Amino acid sequence: MDLSILEQLMTFITLPFQSFLTIEILLIFIILLIFLLYNEKRKNNKVKIAIIALIIFFFSLLVFYFFDDIVTVLSEIIKTIMRCFYFPNIVFYNLTAIISLVILIYTILKNNLTKLNKIITYILTLIHLYLFTNFISLAITNNTSLTDIANIYQHDNMFIIVLFSQIIFIILILYKVIYHFCYIRHSKLKNTK
Amino acid sequence: MWLENQKMQRKSKNIKSQLPKVGFLFLIVGILIFISTPLKKLKGEVFEEMRLAIFQLNINETNNTTINNVNTENLEVTSENTTEAEENDKKANYSYIGELSIPKIKLRRGFVSKESRYNNIEYNITIAQEANYPDVPLGNFILMAHSGNAYISFFDKLYKLQIGDEASVSYNANTYNYRLTNIYNQAKTGTVAIYRNPNMKTLTLITCTHNDDYNQTIYIFEEI
Numbered sequence: 132m133d134l135s136i137l138e139q140l141m142t143f144i145t146l147p148f149q150s151f152l153t154i155e156i157l158l159i160f161i162i163l164l165i166f167l168l169y170n171e172k173r174k175n176n177k178v179k180i181a182i183i184a185l186i187i188f189f190f191s192l193l194v195f196y197f198f199d200d201i202v203t204v205l206s207e208i209i210k211t212i213m214r215c216f217y218f219p220n221i222v223f224y225n226l227t228a229i230i231s232l233v234i235l236i237y238t239i240l241k242n243n244l245t246k247l248n249k250i251i252t253y254i255l256t257l258i259h260l261y262l263f264t265n266f267i268s269l270a271i272t273n274n275t276s277l278t279d280i281a282n283i284y285q286h287d288n289m290f291i292i293v294l295f296s297q298i299i300f301i302i303l304i305l306y307k308v309i310y311h312f313c314y315i316r317h318s319k320l321k322n323t324k
Numbered sequence: 325m326w327l328e329n330q331k332m333q334r335k336s337k338n339i340k341s342q343l344p345k346v347g348f349l350f351l352i353v354g355i356l357i358f359i360s361t362p363l364k365k366l367k368g369e370v371f372e373e374m375r376l377a378i379f380q381l382n383i384n385e386t387n388n389t390t391i392n393n394v395n396t397e398n399l400e401v402t403s404e405n406t407t408e409a410e411e412n413d414k415k416a417n418y419s420y421i422g423e424l425s426i427p428k429i430k431l432r433r434g435f436v437s438k439e440s441r442y443n444n445i446e447y448n449i450t451i452a453q454e455a456n457y458p459d460v461p462l463g464n465f466i467l468m469a470h471s472g473n474a475y476i477s478f479f480d481k482l483y484k485l486q487i488g489d490e491a492s493v494s495y496n497a498n499t500y501n502y503r504l505t506n507i508y509n510q511a512k513t514g515t516v517a518i519y520r521n522p523n524m525k526t527l528t529l530i531t532c533t534h535n536d537d538y539n540q541t542i543y544i545f546e547e548i
Contacts, residue, residue, distance in 0.1 A: 206366060213370045281377035 159189065216297050218284055221277040224293065227300045228263040231256045234307065248310060255303040262296035365475035375434050379420040422458070422495035424449060424467060429481040435467065445470060449478050452530075458495045464518065464526045465493065471531040482543060483534035491545050493527060502527045502545035509539045520544050 134142065147157040163182065170178045194201055215223055235256040238249055269275075269289055276282050284290045420434030436442045438451050449469040456463025469478040489504045510516055512532070520526045527545040534541075 206362075209363070209366050210370055213367055214373075217367075217370060218374050279381070281374065281381045284374055285378045285381065 216301075217294065218280055218290075219293065219297065220280050221283070224263070224266075224296075227297070228260060231259045231263075231300065231303065234303065235260070251306060252303070255299055255306065259296050259299045259303060262292050262299065266292045266296070361473065361475060368475045372433060375420055376423060376432060379423060379434050382419070422493060424491065424493055426482075426485070426489070426491045428489050429484050431478070431481065433469075433478050446476060455528075458493045458500045458525075458527070459498065460525075462522065462525055464520060464528055466518070466528040466530065468530045471534065479529065479531035482529060482531050482541070485543060490548070491527060491529075500525070500527075501548045503548050504543060505546045506544040507541060509533055509536075509541050512538055512540050516540060516542060518542060518544070521546060 147153050163186065166178065166182055170182070219227070234252060238244060238252045238256070244252075266289060269286070269292065270277055270283070273286055273289070275286065275289070283293075419436070421437050423432065423434045425432050433449050435449050435451055438453060438455075442448055443450050445468060449467050452466035452468060455466035458465045469476075471477050471480045471482060473480070485504055485507070487504055487507065491502045491504070493500045493502070505521075506519070508519070516530060518528055520528065525547040527547075529543040529545070531541060533539040
């Protein structure tokens with residue numbers, strides 16, 4: 132951790148040559164890269180399929196040998212997502228409020244959005260921001276320290292506010308993503324016509 | 325005839341074009357059903373972490389209050405605080421009164437008071453009504469929970485324990501350490517006989533025997 136930039140670079144360069152396994156892994160990836168680059172010239176479909184099969188085989192081997200570790204890692208990832216959803220820390224919660232605010236301002240300023248899209252965005256962002264403001268005012272009235280998340284979520288009303296605002300935020304993001312996906316597809320179709 | 329044939333062909337084409345979508349929907353539903361139990365278990369673990377964090381926070385607050393009381397010797401404040409704490413306890417009947425920890429199997433789980441309606445095998449590891457609390461001298465603290473694959477199988481890894489393994493119970497801002505001294509099985513008859521040394525304070529854990537539908541396993545720990 133306390134290495135200089137030069138030492139960090141040296142460690143990074145010598146890392147693949149530390150054991151036979153690391154050299155082997157490096158070689159596999161180099162061969163894959165060469166195949167992919169070469170096939171960009173040849174554009175052979177058989178090679179494409181063979182490389183995909185090889186990659187799947189390689190990662191299946193990894194899954195086979197490190198199944199328990201992979202399950203643990205996946206569980207931890209899902210648990211982290213759940214923690215962010217059910218019990219977000221104050222930094223993450225503030226970030227969602229900022230994103231919501233940016234979306235609201237963008238929607239107000241943008242003129243070429245449909246009316247329905249604007250109305251839905253206004254409703255969702257304002258509910259989210261209203262809940263966020265409520266959360267802050269509750270924290271002030273309860274004299275709750277926001278640095279410790281256990282301190283926040285021992286109050287049922289604060290937990291409920293955060294939970295509902297997270298649900299609203301997810302709906303907002305999903306709506307925006309789906310809308311943009313459909314919008315891009317629609318405009319592409321229009322262009323091709 | 326020709327028109328009818330065309331209509332039939334269109335219909336079958338439509339059905340064929342819908343088949344991948346229906347298949348995809350079934351696949352999604354199948355995956356959701358398949359992962360629902362592990363997800364529930366993970367959600368339970370996340371909530372458990374938070375409950376334990378709140379339990380630890382409350383213990384710290386209790387400790388701080390005690391230190392303050394000793395320092396200030398303000399009896400009026402103490403009685404008010406106690407009444408307030410009791411009222412809070414009545415309101416939040418899911419708040420933990422203690423925690424069981426077995427480092428070997430990475431088990432950390434809180435338990436509620438015997439009187440709480442959440443002292444139930446479907447919600448938590450459960451204190452038997454016949455049990456003594458850990459602070460009772462020479463008492464036997466008895467805990468029960470499911471084993472298996474369900475998300476409420478809190479004792480699913482107890483079968484990995486061996487004689488000599490350690491466990492600890494936090495209760496009333498004190499930690500009681502125990503060592504496993506005996507493991508035995510009994511048939512599931514609705515009751516269980518506990519064989520323990522009456523001259524020692526013990527912790528008893530009861531769960532279903534691993535991969536066996538007809539027996540239950542009893543783990544006897546003695547205080548170190």
